Structure formats: C-alpha cells, structure tokens
Amino acid sequence: MKEELSQLIQQALDTLVAEGQLPAATRPGITIDRTRDPSHGDLASNVALTLAKTAGKNPRELAGLICAALPSAGFVSKTEIAGPGFINFFLTSDSSQAVIGRVLAEGARYGCSNTGGGRKVQVEFVSANPTGPLHVGHGRGAAVGDSLCRLLTATGWDVSSEFYYNDAGAQIDNLALSVQARARGFTPDDPEWPDDGYRGNYISDVAGAYLAGEQIDAKDRHVAGAGDADNLQAIRELAVAYLRREQDLDLKAFAVHFDHYFLESSLYDSGAVEKAVAQLIARGHTYEHDGALWLRTTDFGDDKDRVMRKREGGYTYFVPDIAYHLNKWQRGFERVINEQGADHHSTITRVRAGLQALEIGIPEGWPDYVLHQMVTVIREGKEVKLSKRAGSYLTLRDLIEEVGCDATRYFLVARAPSSQLTFDIDLALSQSNDNPVYYIQYAHARVCSVLRKLAEHGWDWQQERGLAALDQLQEEHEKALLRRLDQYPEVVANAAAASEPHRVANYLRELAGEFHTCYNAHKVLTEDQALRDARLALCAAVRQVIANGLDLLGVSAPEAM
RNA sequence: GGGGGUAUAGCUCAGCUGGAUAGAGCAACGGCCUUCUAAGCCGUAGGUCGAGGGUUCGAGUCCUUCUGCCCCCGCCA
Structure with a gap:
C-alpha cells in the first residue's frame, strides 16, 4: 500500500x-x-x-x-x-479491515517475507567453552542468537545455526588440572591448588564422577571415568564430556537447538590451522620477532600487530579462529553472523585482519557481528558477581528452573543487544506473575478462551462469515488493532534487517495491550451475530499474530493459563 | 592513553533508522469483577531526553566537543 x-x-x-x-x-x-x-x-x-x-x-x-x-x-x-x-x-474501512483476511489466510506465514531469497546464512552463537555450565550471559547469547535464526528463517534465509566448541587449548588444560586437584582432595584454598584453577563447586562433581567411574553420555561423545587421579589425559576427556553434557541439558531446557557443533580440535586434526598459518606466511603478512611469529594485523586496521605462535610453540587463540572462519567461507556461507558478548569485541579486528591477509577474496567486513552487552545479575538489591574461576555462580539452568523457560527467554531477548541488561532475580522470582511475557501470553489465552466459550452459548463461528461482516468493526479500539496487525510484517522485516529481535517483543507488548483494552471495552460474544462474527475474526487474527511473534522469540503461546 | 557501547520518568527499559503533543512496565495514589479468565481495564502524578555547540523546514534520533558508567586493548579464550 x-x-x-x-x-x-x-x-x-x-x-x-x-x-x-x-x-x-x-x-x-x-x-x-x-x-x-x-x-x-x-x-x-x-x-x-x-x-x-x-x-x-x-x-x-x-x-x-x-x-x-x-x-x-x-x-x-x-x-x-x-x-x-x-x-x-x-x-477506507475496507482496506483497513482487509488485514484480517490476510492474517487468517496466511496463518503462521503471516509476517514472513523473502528478502533472503533462499541465500545461505550461518549464525554462530553461545560457543561457550566446555569449562563450566552456562551462565546468564550465555543465556542472553542463546536467546538472541536463536531468535535471530528464527527471524532470518522468517525472512527467507537458509539458516544454519552453529556452536563453536572450544575443546582445545590452555583453558582445557586448566580444567583438567582443576578436576585433578579436586580428585586429589584439594580445595581452592589449599596451596596445592593450581594457579587460575576453576574454583566452582561443579568441579567437585566432575571429579566425583571421574573417581566413581561414571559413564558420561553427551551428544557427541561417551566417556567413562577412569578413576585414576594421575591420568590427566583421562581426566581431561571425562571433564570435557561431562561439561558438554551439562551444556546440552542447559540448552535443551532453554529450547535452543543447533544445527551444527564445530569442534576446535578438528581444526588441528585436519591440519586446517597449519594450512592457514602457512598461507599467511606465504602471503608475506607475518614476521618473526622475539622468538614468536607475528601477524601484521596493522596492515588491516589493527592498532598493533598480534602474536600468532607463542615463543613456547603453541598458537594464540585467534589463529584457530581464523582457520575456523576460513572454513565457514569455504562451506559457502557468504553471510555469517557471529553473536557474542561485547567482551570479545577485540577479536573482531583480528579475525577480519587474518581473513584479509589470506588474500582469497573474502570481503572486508566479513563476517558480521552482533554483540550483546553484559548481563548484570541482582539478588537482594546487590550485584551477583559471576566468575567461573572465583566460583560465584548463577547458572542458566538455575534461572530456568526458578523463573521458567518462557520468562527467562523473554527477559533476555526483550532488550536491545547493545543495551546493558539488569536481571533482577528477586523481581523475576517473587513477582513472576507480573512478568511481561505473561501479559502477552494471556492475550493469546484469552482469545482461545472466548472461542471455547462460544460453544457454551450454542453459537458457532465461521471464518467466511466473519470476513463478510468486517464492516461491523467501527470502534476506535478495533481500528487501532487493525492498524497494529497491519504493521506486523514490517516489524519482522526490520527486526531481521537490524538483527534486533527485541523489536518483536516490544511490538507484541503493544499489540497485547491494545487487545486487552479492546477486550475490556467491547464484548465479543454479543447477541448481534454479524458484530460477533466480525469481532471473532479480529480476535482470531490477534491470536495468530501473537502466536507468530512469540514463536520468533522462542516463547510458547498457551491456550489457557 | 587508544577502541567499542551507553546515558530518556524514582527503578528497569522502548522510541518503528530525521517528523506532528517523548511512551510502556514496575513503584505511588484513586477507581472497575452476580456479565466472554481481574495474569485484565480506566484515571492521577511523575521529564531541561547527561551537558555544550553544529547540520535543516524539523533532532531523543545525525556530526562534534566534554562528562559519567560498562566492556576491551595478553605470547589468556
């Protein structure tokens, strides 16, 4: 129009x-x-x-x-x-009211578009190290990333979601040493405790499982505890499997699904890391200095050059990152979106610089990034410091069990990623009935309830009859709803284009509010059949759009509450 | 010191990529259930959009300077 x-x-x-x-x-x-x-x-x-x-x-x-x-x-x-x-x-009234016909005809597809044109896009998110359970920050990444995938799918993209599994490197060594120390009966305050060891209580659980010879079944690996506190390699394998299993459960509880898990270790196994390094050397963008190998990232906009291979021989973390992103490019993802915490911001320049230095025609700004700002957790009015190493820990799963999956997801996705987020546990717990997500879900349930009630009056409703009676909708509240429903496809398109799922959450709150207002002001189940039919059509359309929008957020749309 | 983010009601946050009188939820106060679910609705109160300058018909939104807060700037990831 x-x-x-x-x-x-x-x-x-x-x-x-x-x-x-x-x-x-x-x-x-x-x-x-x-x-x-x-x-x-x-x-x-x-x-x-x-x-x-x-x-x-x-x-x-x-x-x-x-x-x-x-x-x-x-x-x-x-x-x-x-x-x-x-x-x-x-x-004209006719053209305003026509939106109801479109919503009911398109159903779950209403709001979808084809701007993606079937092109491939990969969204990488969460990508937590297997060194502990997922915390609230990971939860934000999971909620935003998963919703982004849904938005992109709705706008015609061929989406592949991916979790980069960091199962190699120093932090895994640290994990193994921490578990070993626990297996030997040490606590974080003992002098024998490894420097920078992970202090959380879950490390004890891992050690216990290892010593007891427990069988750990994660999605991609099955390991039994060897029980020998001297066998660091066996400890490492069990610990990674254990924490991987925990993360599987966390994500399952959060209703987040990944199409692919990509193992960092596979980049070493396949020689991809060595190959990428060789390519960077061959292109002349590296040099030796102080016994280390450096990448001249300053040629590509960095403020200083970066060490690739440490003096003692190992690679720094961004080298496998470059190999990983080269792999993404080779898999044909012309568009890649990495959803990460803003604390990883500094890697963007390095990864892009490394990809440019390969000189294989990767565009300068590739890949895209969506960075979410930090989540602050407040309990009893005080900030809860989250630190894996310190052991002060609020896991995502705790939160889901206490507040519920829907409310947790809504809270974490309802704000702009660029905005810092304060998660007040007491508010979420003690006033869970006041969570905005219920307000939206209630609007959906109310429509369902009205449709159930219809039969009790001995009435029925047919879509065709409703659509034929739409000129009955003359109240200002009804017109406001029509305008709101008409706006939905734009909201979806804009949210997808800007990688900002929270816009959908805001929209749903507006829509639900206008519905509640209209519902309180005008009775749906009136004796006047034409009016009743028309209002039921409007309600059905509202229900459909709320269901569609909630689905984009990964939140359920209950039929009764 | 450098880079990124951010600053809007007492609190938590929106503000549709520059439009007309800046919004919502909590918190406060006052109303509405023998009638489709009160997890709801209606009303009152609450603002120098951090500060200064600039761009133009028009700025919460864009450019700039300053200030506060958060995050990075490692041969950790």
Missing part, C-alpha cells in the same frame, strides 16, 4: 513538473510513514516538506498542489494537509 501511494505521489509530482509548477530536476525519495496519532490518518508523507526548498514554495502550499494533482485511489478515503505540511492519508 505504501508502494502504491508513493507511486501516486510520484505521478502527482510529474504532473506538476509538466505544468511548470515544479522545476524539472526534482526527484525526491518519497517516504511514506505510519502515523502515530490516529487523528493524522493512517499514512503520511513529508514530501512537501522535503521539496519545499527546491520548489521555492512554502510546504503547505506545495502540499495543496500535490493533493490536487493526486490521482484518486480506491483505498484512500480522504487526504488532509496538516501541521507544517504533512499530507495525511485516511484509508
């Missing part, structure tokens, strides 16, 4: 140019916006304002000329010039 309107305006401008009322060179980008205030109509254009200067006319006069030259359109009932020179368009 915006498209058609903007074409009509363009025709009007052409007419004015032909008549000599406007200079010929004016070719503005015509923008049509939704109005915020219903008294301003449904759609508005600022074209007269943007054009006034070059036209040498005052905006209101110009708006009048444009309106006069505007071809008539079936879906516009009235145009008005308002404020400093806006042209407001009022839609």
Whole structure:
C-alpha cells in the first residue's frame, strides 16, 4: 500500500513538473510513514516538506498542489494537509479491515517475507567453552542468537545455526588440572591448588564422577571415568564430556537447538590451522620477532600487530579462529553472523585482519557481528558477581528452573543487544506473575478462551462469515488493532534487517495491550451475530499474530493459563 | 592513553533508522469483577531526553566537543 501511494505521489509530482509548477530536476525519495496519532490518518508523507526548498514554495502550499494533482485511489478515503505540511492519508474501512483476511489466510506465514531469497546464512552463537555450565550471559547469547535464526528463517534465509566448541587449548588444560586437584582432595584454598584453577563447586562433581567411574553420555561423545587421579589425559576427556553434557541439558531446557557443533580440535586434526598459518606466511603478512611469529594485523586496521605462535610453540587463540572462519567461507556461507558478548569485541579486528591477509577474496567486513552487552545479575538489591574461576555462580539452568523457560527467554531477548541488561532475580522470582511475557501470553489465552466459550452459548463461528461482516468493526479500539496487525510484517522485516529481535517483543507488548483494552471495552460474544462474527475474526487474527511473534522469540503461546 | 557501547520518568527499559503533543512496565495514589479468565481495564502524578555547540523546514534520533558508567586493548579464550 505504501508502494502504491508513493507511486501516486510520484505521478502527482510529474504532473506538476509538466505544468511548470515544479522545476524539472526534482526527484525526491518519497517516504511514506505510519502515523502515530490516529487523528493524522493512517499514512503520511513529508514530501512537501522535503521539496519545499527546491520548489521555492512554502510546504503547505506545495502540499495543496500535490493533493490536487493526486490521482484518486480506491483505498484512500480522504487526504488532509496538516501541521507544517504533512499530507495525511485516511484509508477506507475496507482496506483497513482487509488485514484480517490476510492474517487468517496466511496463518503462521503471516509476517514472513523473502528478502533472503533462499541465500545461505550461518549464525554462530553461545560457543561457550566446555569449562563450566552456562551462565546468564550465555543465556542472553542463546536467546538472541536463536531468535535471530528464527527471524532470518522468517525472512527467507537458509539458516544454519552453529556452536563453536572450544575443546582445545590452555583453558582445557586448566580444567583438567582443576578436576585433578579436586580428585586429589584439594580445595581452592589449599596451596596445592593450581594457579587460575576453576574454583566452582561443579568441579567437585566432575571429579566425583571421574573417581566413581561414571559413564558420561553427551551428544557427541561417551566417556567413562577412569578413576585414576594421575591420568590427566583421562581426566581431561571425562571433564570435557561431562561439561558438554551439562551444556546440552542447559540448552535443551532453554529450547535452543543447533544445527551444527564445530569442534576446535578438528581444526588441528585436519591440519586446517597449519594450512592457514602457512598461507599467511606465504602471503608475506607475518614476521618473526622475539622468538614468536607475528601477524601484521596493522596492515588491516589493527592498532598493533598480534602474536600468532607463542615463543613456547603453541598458537594464540585467534589463529584457530581464523582457520575456523576460513572454513565457514569455504562451506559457502557468504553471510555469517557471529553473536557474542561485547567482551570479545577485540577479536573482531583480528579475525577480519587474518581473513584479509589470506588474500582469497573474502570481503572486508566479513563476517558480521552482533554483540550483546553484559548481563548484570541482582539478588537482594546487590550485584551477583559471576566468575567461573572465583566460583560465584548463577547458572542458566538455575534461572530456568526458578523463573521458567518462557520468562527467562523473554527477559533476555526483550532488550536491545547493545543495551546493558539488569536481571533482577528477586523481581523475576517473587513477582513472576507480573512478568511481561505473561501479559502477552494471556492475550493469546484469552482469545482461545472466548472461542471455547462460544460453544457454551450454542453459537458457532465461521471464518467466511466473519470476513463478510468486517464492516461491523467501527470502534476506535478495533481500528487501532487493525492498524497494529497491519504493521506486523514490517516489524519482522526490520527486526531481521537490524538483527534486533527485541523489536518483536516490544511490538507484541503493544499489540497485547491494545487487545486487552479492546477486550475490556467491547464484548465479543454479543447477541448481534454479524458484530460477533466480525469481532471473532479480529480476535482470531490477534491470536495468530501473537502466536507468530512469540514463536520468533522462542516463547510458547498457551491456550489457557 | 587508544577502541567499542551507553546515558530518556524514582527503578528497569522502548522510541518503528530525521517528523506532528517523548511512551510502556514496575513503584505511588484513586477507581472497575452476580456479565466472554481481574495474569485484565480506566484515571492521577511523575521529564531541561547527561551537558555544550553544529547540520535543516524539523533532532531523543545525525556530526562534534566534554562528562559519567560498562566492556576491551595478553605470547589468556
């Protein structure tokens, strides 16, 4: 509709140019916006304002000329010039009400589009080290990343979700040493405790399982505890399997699914790391200094060069990262989005620099990143410091068990990723009934309830009859809902384009609020059949859009509460 | 010192990529259940959009300077 309107305006401008009322060179980008205030109509254009200067006319006069030259359109009932020179368009009732037919016809597909055109995109998120259970920060990454996948799927992308599994490197050695120390009966406060060892209580659980010879079955590995506290390699294998299993359970409880798990160790096994290093050397972007091998990342926008191979021989973490992203590129992902915590921000420049230095035609800004800011957890008014090493720990699973999966996901996805998030446990616990997610779910359940109640009155509802009676919807509350429903596809498209799932959450809150208002003001199950049929159609459409939106957030839409 | 993020109601946060009178939820106060679920609705109160400058018809939104807070700047990941 915006498209058609903007074409009509363009025709009007052409007419004015032909008549000599406007200079010929004016070719503005015509923008049509939704109005915020219903008294301003449904759609508005600022074209007269943007054009006034070059036209040498005052905006209101110009708006009048444009309106006069505007071809008539079936879906516009009235145009008005308002404020400093806006042209407001009022839609006919028919065209406003038509959204209900679209929602009911498209069902779960309403709001979907095909901007992705079936192109491949990979979304990598969570990618937590297997050195402890997932915490709230990982939860935010999981909620945002998973919702992003759903948004991209809804906008026509061929999405592949991936978890990079960091099962090699120094932090795994540290994990093994920590478990070994526990197996030997030491505690973090003993002098024998390894420097920077992981102090959390879960390390004891791992050690206990190892000593007891427990069988650990994770998704991709099955290991039995060897029981020998001197066998560091066996400890390492059990510990990784144990924590992998824990993370599997965390993600399952959070209803987050990954298409692929990618093992860092596979990059070493396959020789991909060595190959990438050789390529970087061959391209002449490296040098030896102080016994280490350096990558000249300053050639690609970094503020200093970075060590690739340490003096003692091992690679720094960003080298396998480069090999990993090279692998993504080779798998054909022309678009990759990495969702990570903002504390990993500094890796972006390095990874991109490394990929440029390979000189194989990877675009400069590849891959994309979505960074979420830190999550602060508050309990009893005080900040809970989260530190794996210190052992002060609030796991994601604790939170899910206490607050519920739906509420936890909603809280973590309902804010802009770029905004710091305060998760108040007491609020989430003690006032769980006031969680905004229930407000939205309740709107969905209410519609379901009305439809159940219908039968008790001995009435029925048929979609065709409802659609035929839509002209009954004349209340302002109903019109507001129609406008809101019509907006949904744009919200989805914009949320996907901006990688900001929270926009869907905000929208749903608005929609649910307007529904509750309308529901309280106007009885759905009235004796007047035509009115009843029309309102039921509206309710059914609201229910559908809430269900669609909640699904994008990974939150359930219950039929009763 | 350098880079990134951020600053909007007492608190937690929105603000649709520059539009018309800045919004919601908690918290406070006052109303609405013999009627489709009160996990709801209606009303009152609450603001120098951190500060200064700039861009233009128009700025919470864009550019700049400053200030506060968060995160990075490792031969840790």
